[in-house]
Amino acid sequence: MILYFILGVFPAFLLPIYGHHCGKLRESQLYNRKEITAPDEYTWIGRVGYVYGNRTEFSCFSVLIHRRYAIINAFCILDNLASFIVFGDWRENKDITVGDCLVEGITAQCSPPPQRVDIEELVVHPGYNRLDDYNFGLAKLVENVIFSDFVQPLCLPPAGETESNHIAQRLEMAGFRRPLRKGDTVDKEGEWRRKVQVHTASMEFCRSLGGNNWPNRTQHHICALGKEENTLYFGSPLMGIEVVDGKPRNFYLVGLPGSVELLGHPSNLSMLLFTSIFPFRNWIVKNMELDYN
Structure with missing residues (x-):
């Protein structure tokens, strides 16, 4: 297996990553x-x-x-x-x-x-x-x-998407629940693929909550809050919904989680930092x- 960078530009028929043939939504x-x-x-x-x-x-x-x-x-x-x-x-x-x-x-x-x-x-x-x-x-x-x-x-993000579209929204994540602390085990219910919601927040608000060990946030990041028990494995996508003619048509990829911080909040909140895919x-x-x- 080789770690490498592809620099060329390839012609692409984009329907599998944009539009009707991806992000199936019922x-x-x-x-x-x-x-x-x-x-x-x-x-x-x-x-x-x-x-x-x-x-x-x-x-x-x-x-x-x-x-x-x-x-x-x-x-x-x-x-x-x-x-x-x-x-x-x-x-x-x-x-x-x-x-x-x-x-x-x-x-x-x-x-x-x-x-x-x-x-x-x-x-x-x-x-x-x-x-x-x-x-x-x-x-x-x-x-x-x-x-x-x-x-x-x-789907990848639609062409009309902007980075600021997802602030102060409840967005879907999907994946598998992961243990939060060393030695924790996942219960049997947590073994099943699950969907959870997180609430995106402004970077200013997240900076007010994050500790000194929280990584540097850039314009490529999206911050969100969720319940500790709903923390999913890295790679579990944060998703938006494309609406066409007044109907939700498909899911698309908004971001991938890169870091999680347990806030010690009475409501057992965690803070997640996502890499935004749109840029x-x-x-x-x-x-x-x-x-x-």
Whole structure:
């Protein structure tokens, strides 16, 4: 596996990352107030597999944006041990070869076996310096992911988006709950892919809450507050909704979480710092070798 930078500009047919063929949204699922997702909901989450000798760990997540590419936090790929990504995994457990079933009362929902796809190459944004700015990169997969009701890509931000659109909003995140403190374990309910809300805030307000160890915030960051128990693994996307003709049409990627700080608040709040994706949309597209064979 090679860590490298692609500098060329490639022609691109952009429907898989903009528009109708990404960010699948079913409006009824927006309002059901369930934290555990349906198996066909937020289908772009990928679990990144790291191979250490004879053991495999999953400590980061990625976001599928094209049948051949996923976005991932930069610090999740710099050690070059990210070997593969699992898409369509509804439950976070060791067995990635079988589907999962969730029984609620007398009904059951099931997902098919997930797809494991090896990583061919990795690219980190050249501005990343391990200080949380430019904290993202791309994973190119060795083969195309097979799209289905359970595996589909997320859209990149629409062209009319601006960086200030997401201040003081409640936005969706999706992923898997992670332990907050050393020694904590995730309960069985926390193993399922879940959706949570965070409330974005101005940088001025976040500066008033953050401690001395909070990383430097730049114009590329989005800050948000959420409940401690809803903190998800790195790589879990922050998402907005594109509205067309008065109807929510699709989800799109707003940011990737890079840091989290527990505030010790009576309401058990945590503060999250996201890398905003909108400023880097063109860089992402230029660094993808789009092929439709």
